[in-house]
Amino acid sequence: xxxxxxxxxxxxxxxxxxxxxxxxxxxxxxxxxxxxxxxxxxxxxxxxxxxxxxxxxxxxxxxxxxxxxxxxxxxxxxxxxxxxxxxxxxxxxxxxxxxxxxxxxxxxxxxxxxxxxxxxxxxxxxxxxxxxxxxxxxxxxxxxxxxxxxxxxxxxxxxxxxxxxxxxxxxxxxxxxx
Amino acid sequence: xxxxxxxxxxxxxxxxxxxxxxxxxxxxxxxxxxxxxxxxxxxxxxxxxxxxxxxxxxxxxxxxxxxxxxxxxxxxxxxxxxxxxxxxxxxxxxxxxxxxxxxxxxxxxxxxxxxxxxxxxxxxxxxxxxxxxxxxxxxxxxxxxxxxxxxxxxxxxxxxxxxxxxxxxxxxxxxxxx
DNA sequence: GGGCGCATGTAAAGCGTTACATGATTGC
DNA sequence: GCAATCATGTAACGCTTTACATGCGCCC
Numbered sequence: 212x213x214x215x216x217x218x219x220x221x222x223x224x225x226x227x228x229x230x231x232x233x234x235x236x237x238x239x240x241x242x243x244x245x246x247x248x249x250x251x252x253x254x255x256x257x258x259x260x261x262x263x264x265x266x267x268x269x270x271x272x273x274x275x276x277x278x279x280x281x282x283x284x285x286x287x288x289x290x291x292x293x294x295x296x297x298x299x300x301x302x303x304x305x306x307x308x309x310x311x312x313x314x315x316x317x318x319x320x321x322x323x324x325x326x327x328x329x330x331x332x333x334x335x336x337x338x339x340x341x342x343x344x345x346x347x348x349x350x351x352x353x354x355x356x357x358x359x360x361x362x363x364x365x366x367x368x369x370x371x372x373x374x375x376x377x378x379x380x381x382x383x384x385x386x387x388x389x
Numbered sequence: 390x391x392x393x394x395x396x397x398x399x400x401x402x403x404x405x406x407x408x409x410x411x412x413x414x415x416x417x418x419x420x421x422x423x424x425x426x427x428x429x430x431x432x433x434x435x436x437x438x439x440x441x442x443x444x445x446x447x448x449x450x451x452x453x454x455x456x457x458x459x460x461x462x463x464x465x466x467x468x469x470x471x472x473x474x475x476x477x478x479x480x481x482x483x484x485x486x487x488x489x490x491x492x493x494x495x496x497x498x499x500x501x502x503x504x505x506x507x508x509x510x511x512x513x514x515x516x517x518x519x520x521x522x523x524x525x526x527x528x529x530x531x532x533x534x535x536x537x538x539x540x541x542x543x544x545x546x547x548x549x550x551x552x553x554x555x556x557x558x559x560x561x562x563x564x565x566x567x
Numbered sequence: 568g569g570g571c572g573c574a575t576g577t578a579a580a581g582c583g584t585t586a587c588a589t590g591a592t593t594g595c
Numbered sequence: 596g597c598a599a600t601c602a603t604g605t606a607a608c609g610c611t612t613t614a615c616a617t618g619c620g621c622c623c
Contacts, residue, residue: 213482301482427605
């Protein structure tokens with residue numbers, strides 16, 4: 212279910228086509244909830260038929276037509292309901308950590324390589340988040356009411372990446388120590 | 390695919406029945422990869438038929454029989470292959486963060502309640518991890534070769550929970566500030 | 568001419584959750 | 596008597612991924 216609701220959140224910020232949403236789900240909202248375009252189109256069709264969103268076909272010069280979706284009152288009511296409900300507890304699913312746990316079954320050098328690659332991923336994500344933060348919230352002391360949520364969400368991402376980097380450093384240090 | 394491999398890792402530590410595995414997936418290995426008993430039984434049956442594991446029926450006094458699974462050479466070969474392959478990059482999926490992002494659509498008090506509940510979850514998990522660490526690794530300076538991986542995995546969990554708590558505190562502070 | 572971006576989908580297969588189902592023993 | 600623990604599954608449904616499919620316009 213949460214994909215529907217993540218889409219409702221995104222559309223309530225600004226109406227969008229499936230394609231636009233797919234790009235948002237590669238960034239911003241996508242930092243916390245990933246979805247492919249195939250999934251998005253399917254869910255959008257379902258939401259349209261259940262009346263949570265409504266599509267308007269928009270013709271564009273020198274570009275394919277697009278269907279721009281916006282939330283309906285029913286969709287906004289549904290979203291409010293969902294927002295009030297306590298979020299389900301989240302399970303971590305980390306392939307990396309499963310491999311780390313099995314360290315004694317492989318070469319340390321191999322695990323070191325995995326860890327360095329992971330660290331680089333964290334560093335890249337952190338840089339992206341920090342660029343986004345600097346651009347969108349130059350003065351975190353003075354946030355508009357509708358910026359507080361997105362700002363705090365981004366802060367969560369930043370904290371996560373930093374903790375990830377520190378953990379990688381701990382692993383690298385221990386694996387290099389012999 | 391990773392569930393098969395997580396099971397192979399767990400079985401390579403110690404043979405187990407489906408039931409035992411389900412309990413391990415509620416703790417230890419389950420901290421990084423969650424699975425229900427239904428899933429485990431299904432996957433175990435598939436792995437048996439593809440020759441990665443082999444079951445031995447064990448009779449028990451005053452308890453139902455159990456099927457104890459152990460890895461086969463083919464299973465260990467498959468696992469090694471998988472361990473060497475670079476782990477897929479992990480997407481975060483956080484219902485909580487989607488809700489946080491939509492903060493402007495709900496009551497701040499509601500979001501505060503969600504955040505406090507989440508904080509409590511982190512505190513509980515952290516306590517569990519730290520108990521486990523104190524018990525299993527009283528002297529982290531002197532770890533046996535096969536303890537390094539599990540120790541570092543646990544450290545990752547501890548770091549994650551700590552970062553989660555700090556983030557919740559940041560959210561709570563900002564939401565209370567008006 | 569080739570590749571990328573825009574734009575929308577279908578199909579198949581696998582993964583995961585929820586509900587259902589059974590039955591013995593142990594402890595309160 | 597009732598609940599919990601041990602033990603193993605099936606069935607239905609929904610979610611997710613991967614592959615396939617199409618077609619126009621722009622830029623190099």
